[in-house]
Amino acid sequence: MHLIEHVEENLRKRRLIPDGQTVVVAVSGGADSMVLLDVMIRLASRHRWRLVAAHFNHCLRGRASDGDEEFVRRAAAKMGVVFECGRAEVGKIAEREGVSVEMAARQCRHEFLAETARRHAARFIALGHHGDDQVELFLLRWLRGAGGEGLSGMKWRNRSPVNSKVWLVRPLLDLTRAEVEEYAKRAGLKWRHDASNDSRDIVRNRLRHEVLPVLRACQPALARTTGRLLEIIGAEAELAGEMARRWRRARKREAFEDLPVAVQRCYLRDELISRGVNPDYETIERLRLNLGVPVTVEGGKVLLRSVGGGVSELRRKALDFKQGRIEARLEGESGEIEFAGRKLEWRKFAVRHGKWPAFGKGREYFDADKVGGRVILRHWQPGDRYVPCGSRHAVKLQDVFVNEKIQSERRRQLIVATDANGEIIWVEGLRIGDAFKLGPQTHNVLEIKWK
Known part of the structure; x- marks a missing residue:
């Protein structure tokens, strides 16, 4: 032609x-x-x-x-x-x-x-x-x-x-x-x-x-084959972007963490662009994988992703929150974790004859299989939410602290533990996360002790 x-x-x-x-x-x-x-x-x-x-x-x-x-x-x-x-x-x-x-x-x-x-x-x-x-x-x-x-x-x-x-x-x-x-x-x-x-x-x-x-x-047909590849990539990127925009507009939405990874990335990219931040891969991934953990970007801005996927900029007052964080692998039957000058001991064991362990001060018990092989220890961050044991709905940790009359300075010292996906399993001194409690289907128990 x-x-x-x-x-x-x-x-x-x-x-x-x-x-x-x-x-x-x-x-x-x-x-x-x-x-x-x-x-x-x-x-x-x-x-x-x-x-x-x-x-x-x-x-x-x-x-x-x-x-x-x-x-x-x-x-x-x-x-x-x-x-x-x-x-x-x-x-x-x-x-x-x-x-x-x-x-x-x-x-x-x-x-x-x-x-x-x-x-x-x-x-x-x-x-x-x-x-x-x-x-x-x-x-x-x-x-x-x-x-x-x-x-x-x-x-x-x-x-x-x-x-x-x-x-x-x-x-x-x-x-x-x-x-x-x-x-x-x-x-x-x-x-x-x-x-x-x-x-x-x-x-x-x-x-x-x-x-x-x-x-x-x-x-020899490099331009043709590359052109076809780019059209495929473009169509799939366009679909992910449209799914992210529809999710943003929806009244009833599935959890951000349940969205396909490509849709999560598109949503966060749009969030960053709307705030005048370069949506590079590293920034998007740090926000996507770290719920409630401050992320510093170009220009010294500090951003935070909420449980709903929204990105907010921390003001100077919010930066007073402690930023420490450690990831621990629960390999073997027992071990120790040091965090923020504290030592936590953990061990795993099987439920025997349907009997659960005796609860006591300074220790908590979790369904080990639901917690998984990794836990993340950190401090309270703005936007933190979780479902306390016995509750059906997520609540703001801020509201729990107010109801429990925990002083502001003390709140920043408490240890917060999450699973690998960022869901809170335990807040020191408060009820554990409902999704991780012991139940009839529990086969393996995770015990955490602290002083």
Whole structure:
């Protein structure tokens, strides 16, 4: 199939741009954007499109950047297309804002394109990204440890990060760089070469010039197979995200810990983004796996996950809570655990003849099989809840302390024990967790003694 027909099929099959629309075409002057502009012009009359060629000068390469701008201006005039240009000293902006040049360039470029779309009453911006760009982005994000959402790569169509009423579309996304450049040569198109793309000091360029050739030698259809993989990852990430949003809106919800791991991660990612925190894997996992345990993130913020999955920021007063924590494995028949200057002794034994042990001060008994092979010892934290023995509903530990008239300072000294999933099994001096009490089905007992 001819490249023009292939792109038109992409536009039709994926419903990227309806007929009769004004379309802003982002044109850098490189081969991919020049091919995109040429193809869109050839299809414009058939689909009744009004095209606007938009070029943004980042002012990063001196005369070369100005040369790119002039090249696109002349090309647009020759092709009979409306031309719009924007420019900004991206290097200075990046320094002033304390962000990378790449991030500043992206933000400035998207702001310009969205503003151009607004002035021309356009709802679509066409971008020239192709399959090789997709592979490079996948490898970059993979090396950085991105999650499913990041690894899914660029979408055929997504909303502008600046104006949600404007759509970004990528009609060339399943074509290779070689196919794009071959079309440009046959069509007699000229393009500009960005010398910065040759520098091996940039990770993306090293991937392009050193890694991708090796991968293509193993799999010539690399862009195609990677594209399919990214669509699969993207669809599954989208499903997990939608499940997380539905769970957030539901009146009756299952426990956060009972959600699929992917849904938990999506929920926490959205929580972090809403608080202006970078949702990296380590932060998400620390919050997901540690109920009620403070997590310090960028900028010195201290976050806490509640039993319902919500993330809150601890104020300075809340930071007075003791932060100690230890995980102990209950291996063998008995052992000792030292925590916060205290020593706890534990032992396991089987129930004999249906007789339970005698209860006494300074000791508690639990169903060992329900507790499991690990316990976590820590202190009380904001948001702690548990189901006391004999109760059917979870209560705030804060409320229990008030009812039991336990003084504020004493509350912070008490030991709290949880199972490996973070569920409270015991609070020193209070009733044990109802789910871990001895019962008719108890076969093995865990005894904990303290002084």
